[in-house]
Amino acid sequence: MDQKPVIETHELTKSYLNHNVVDNLSFDVKEGEIFGFLGPNGSGKTTTLLMLIGLTEATKGWARVAGHDPTREATKVKRTVGYVPENIGFYSDMNAKENLQFLARLNNIPDSVSSKKIKEALEKVGLKDDADKLTGAYSRGMRQRLAIAEILIKEPKIVFLDEPTLGLDPDGTSRIIQHIQSLSREKNITVLLSSHDLKQVQKISDRIGIMINGKMIALGTLEQLAEEKLGVGDREISLDDVYMKYFQEV
Amino acid sequence: MTGVGTIVRKELEDHFSSYRFVILFALITMVSLITTYMVGISLRDELGGIAKPKFIFLMLFTSTGPLFSLVQFVAFFGPLIGLVLGFDSINRERSNGTLSKLASQPIYRDAIVNGKFLAGVVTIIIMMSSILLVVSGLGLALIGVVPGIEEVWRIFIYLIISVFYISFWLGISILFSIVFRSIATSALATLALWIFFSFFISMGASVVANTFVPINQTSRENPEAVMKHAKIQRAVSLISPMQLYNDSTSIIIDPTRKTTRSLILMGPIEQFSLKRFSRPLNLLQSITVVIPHIITLIAITFICFAISYIVFMKQEIRSI
Ligand SMILES: Nc1ncnc2c1ncn2[C@@H]1O[C@H](COP(=O)(O)OP(=O)(O)O)[C@@H](O)[C@H]1O
Ligand SMILES: [Mg+2]
Numbered sequence: 001m002d003q004k005p006v007i008e009t010h011e012l013t014k015s016y017l018n019h020n021v022v023d024n025l026s027f028d029v030k031e032g033e034i035f036g037f038l039g040p041n042g043s044g045k046t047t048t049l050l051m052l053i054g055l056t057e058a059t060k061g062w063a064r065v066a067g068h069d070p071t072r073e074a075t076k077v078k079r080t081v082g083y084v085p086e087n088i089g090f091y092s093d094m095n096a097k098e099n100l101q102f103l104a105r106l107n108n109i110p111d112s113v114s115s116k117k118i119k120e121a122l123e124k125v126g127l128k129d130d131a132d133k134l135t136g137a138y139s140r141g142m143r144q145r146l147a148i149a150e151i152l153i154k155e156p157k158i159v160f161l162d163e164p165t166l167g168l169d170p171d172g173t174s175r176i177i178q179h180i181q182s183l184s185r186e187k188n189i190t191v192l193l194s195s196h197d198l199k200q201v202q203k204i205s206d207r208i209g210i211m212i213n214g215k216m217i218a219l220g221t222l223e224q225l226a227e228e229k230l231g232v233g234d235r236e237i238s239l240d241d242v243y244m245k246y247f248q249e250v
Numbered sequence: 251m252t253g254v255g256t257i258v259r260k261e262l263e264d265h266f267s268s269y270r271f272v273i274l275f276a277l278i279t280m281v282s283l284i285t286t287y288m289v290g291i292s293l294r295d296e297l298g299g300i301a302k303p304k305f306i307f308l309m310l311f312t313s314t315g316p317l318f319s320l321v322q323f324v325a326f327f328g329p330l331i332g333l334v335l336g337f338d339s340i341n342r343e344r345s346n347g348t349l350s351k352l353a354s355q356p357i358y359r360d361a362i363v364n365g366k367f368l369a370g371v372v373t374i375i376i377m378m379s380s381i382l383l384v385v386s387g388l389g390l391a392l393i394g395v396v397p398g399i400e401e402v403w404r405i406f407i408y409l410i411i412s413v414f415y416i417s418f419w420l421g422i423s424i425l426f427s428i429v430f431r432s433i434a435t436s437a438l439a440t441l442a443l444w445i446f447f448s449f450f451i452s453m454g455a456s457v458v459a460n461t462f463v464p465i466n467q468t469s470r471e472n473p474e475a476v477m478k479h480a481k482i483q484r485a486v487s488l489i490s491p492m493q494l495y496n497d498s499t500s501i502i503i504d505p506t507r508k509t510t511r512s513l514i515l516m517g518p519i520e521q522f523s524l525k526r527f528s529r530p531l532n533l534l535q536s537i538t539v540v541i542p543h544i545i546t547l548i549a550i551t552f553i554c555f556a557i558s559y560i561v562f563m564k565q566e567i568r569s570i
Contacts, residue, residue: 046568053354056566075252079356085569089347093264105256106355150351 006031006158006190007052011061014047022047023214024061029192029207034184036205037194038243044214045194046086049160052192053083066157079107082156084147086163092136096127096146099135104153114153121152125179141172148179151189158190159183165197173197177204202239210246218246253357257365258372265335265373274334275377278327279384285323286385289315290392297393305505305530307397308404310389312504320385321503324378324412325496326448331377332419333440335370340427340562341436350569363424363562367555370420371413378412400505400533407537408503411544415495418551419444425558428565447490455486494547498540505530 005028014022022044029035039045050056052065054074063070066080090099097118104114122131125145130138135146144164151159161180165173181204183189195201201208202222210218210225218225222239229245265271292315297306311320318326340363343349352362382405390396397405423440430436459482463475487493501507531539 050566050568055350055353055568057564075356075358078354081354083350083354085347085350085354087347087350087569089343089349089351089569091348092346102256102260103351103355105259106253106352106357108252108356 004031005029007035007063007065007192009048009052009061009063012048012051012058012063013060014044014051014056015059020059021214022051025211025214025216026061027209027216027219029190031190032184032188033206034180034191034193034204036201036208037192037211038196038198038201038208038239039194039211040196040247043211045211046162048211049083049162049192049194053077053081053160080157082151082154082159084144084151084159084161084164086166088143088147090135090138090143090146093134095134096122096131096138096149099146100149100153103150107154109153117153118149121149124152125149126175140167141169141175144168144172144176145179148176148183151183155187156189158192161191161193163195163197164193165195165200173200180204198239198243208239210243212247217249218242253355253361254365254368256357257352257361258369261366261369262372265369270334271373274331278331278377278381281323281327282320282381282385283388285315285317285320286310286388287392288317289313289319290389292316294393305398305401306393306395307386307389307401308503308505310385310393311405311408312500321408321496321499325415325492325499328412328416328495329419329444329447329492331374332370332416332421333423333444335373336366336420336423336427337437337440338427338433339366339370339424341431341433342427344431344567345433345570347569349567353567359563360559363428363555363558367417367420367424370424371417374416374420375413378409378416382409403533404502404505404536408499411495411498411502411547414544414547414551415491418491418547418554421551421554421558425554425561428558428562447492451487451490451493455483458486459483488546491547491550494543498543498547501531501536501540505532505536507531 007029009028010026012022012025013020025044025048037045037048047056051058052063052070054070054077057071065077068076068080070077090096091102094102100118100121101111101114104118105111109117119128119131122128125148127142127145127149130142135143138146147164164176164180168176177200180191180193184191184204193201193205205222207219207221208225209216218228220228222242225242229242289310293306293309293313297303313319314322340349343352349362353359386397386405419440422443423436426436426439427433430439459479462482463479465476465479488497
């Protein structure tokens with residue numbers, strides 16, 4: 001894809017107690033792309049996402065999301081970005097519909113418009129029959145799908161998904177992956193997907209960034225990374241192999 | 251101010267549908283009714299046959315009866331309303347993971363704190379006014395005296411001061427819910443502060459006064475020393491919002507009181523005769539006496555609100 005970047009960072013750094021958790025990170029994500037943001041636990045993926053949506057301040061460097069500074073123009077960024085955190089939370093004493101309605105109100109969507117959207121979104125993610133259940137009784141997979149429904153209501157230009165398939169069974173995982181793919185294809189939403197689930201990321205990502213200890217040590221399409229590390233062979237390229245190769249070097 | 255309205259609305263729905271609120275409300279209504287009933291009965295008995303003095307209606311609020319007066323009850327128990335409404339307001343959202351969601355929507359971050367505070371204040375207003383209405387109704391039925399215009403005004407001002415007072419505690423508890431990640435910790439901290447201000451400040455005040463101006467056999471005779479002692483004690487105890495509240499409301503609700511100072515170097519007989527022949531303060535005079543107290547009360551509410559702001563705006567919001 002040859003598009004203009006919608007997410008850009010330049011020497012983005014976050015340190016806690018003088019330790020750089022995200023270390024001079026410079027990369028960009030282009031419009032409409034699915035960017036797989038990979039790395040082991042504690043490598044700084046979540047921290048990067050937090051800086052990109054203004055939930056924590058960068059120590060050094062800058063970021064632009066849809067052309068805005070996430071710290072100084074936080075509301076503008078938040079209008080264009082849908083963020084699904086690692087531990088997605090819902091008001092457990094409200095049902096799915098009420099949770100979505102609250103979200104719609106926060107996004108200035110009037111109830112008359114949102115009620116139809118909520119119905120459609122719940123249908124799309126397969127939660128129609130559980131719409132009146134309190135979300136406190138939802139399983140992990142249902143919660144993740146409800147988070148996708150939130151994205152469908154908000155209709156952002158960009159989504160940040162932090163480990164969306166964490167703790168899901170294979171069926172739940174593939175459903176989420178499909179939804180992410182359709183967000184990208186049908187609505188042309190740019191997706192920044194953090195994960196350590198290599199197989200799934202490999203399936204849908206246009207480009208991949210590998211982060212280890214706060215540094216982006218590899219960036220490109222799967223083919224590019226494979227060529228760089230493995231030499232292109234005739235066997236099927238697996239992200240696992242590429243990833244392990246990088247990992248061994250660090 | 252985008253988002254404040256939405257959050258206020260949700261918070262109000264949460265408050266009014268929570269067991270916590272219902273229990274608190276029931277408890278306060280119960281105690282108020284019992285207090286008023288006892289005070290009303292004893293007032294009726296005492297006043298049987300004699301001409302009704304002025305401002306008898308206000309005595310419903312200030313007479314101690316066999317237990318305590320309603321004003322005393324609110325001073326002591328009011329903070330608990332504020333604390334209960336706020337102690338887990340932010341950290342519960344944090345631990346549920348909903349704070350990340352709230353803070354990543356296109357609203358200003360202060361809308362979250364403002365919305366929660368405003369919803370709490372509305373709840374406090376509703377609670378306090380309904381209690382005052384119920385108490386007035388019961389009092390009316392018991393002593394059979396209709397309050398005059400001035401009395402209604404005084405009750406109204408009392409209501410406003412009370413709302414500020416309880417809102418201060420709400421502000422404190424919201425601050426604690428921002429600073430402390432754990433709900434149990436913020437609950438304990440708010441409780442500790444409440445006990446500290448309720449009991450320790452008054453104790454501490456006399457300790458401090460005693461260190462600077464010891465009152466013993468010889469100095470007891472010296473009026474200057476006694477005055478000085480009382481002054482220090484008062485100054486220290488004014489740190490406590492409870493003292494501020496007690497002082498200001500007792501003047502507002504009791505027109506015969508002319509000063510917030512409690513030490514009067516006069517014998518009881520002299521005092522009594524003085525009270526008898528002097529005219530009560532009019533409303534404006536009463537307000538003038540307590541306006542510094544009220545301003546201080548409002549100022550500390552805003553200060554603690556400002557601290558909440560500063561802390562929350564810079565805070566990292568991570569879904570743990
Ligand atoms: N508030 C904090 N104070 C100190 N260290 C932190 C804080 N938050 C995160 N970290 C550290 O930052 C590193 C990166 O964390 P994170 O971005 O969550 O990694 P990932 O999402 O890739 O698993 C971890 O080592 C974590 O311990
Ligand atoms: Mg993470």
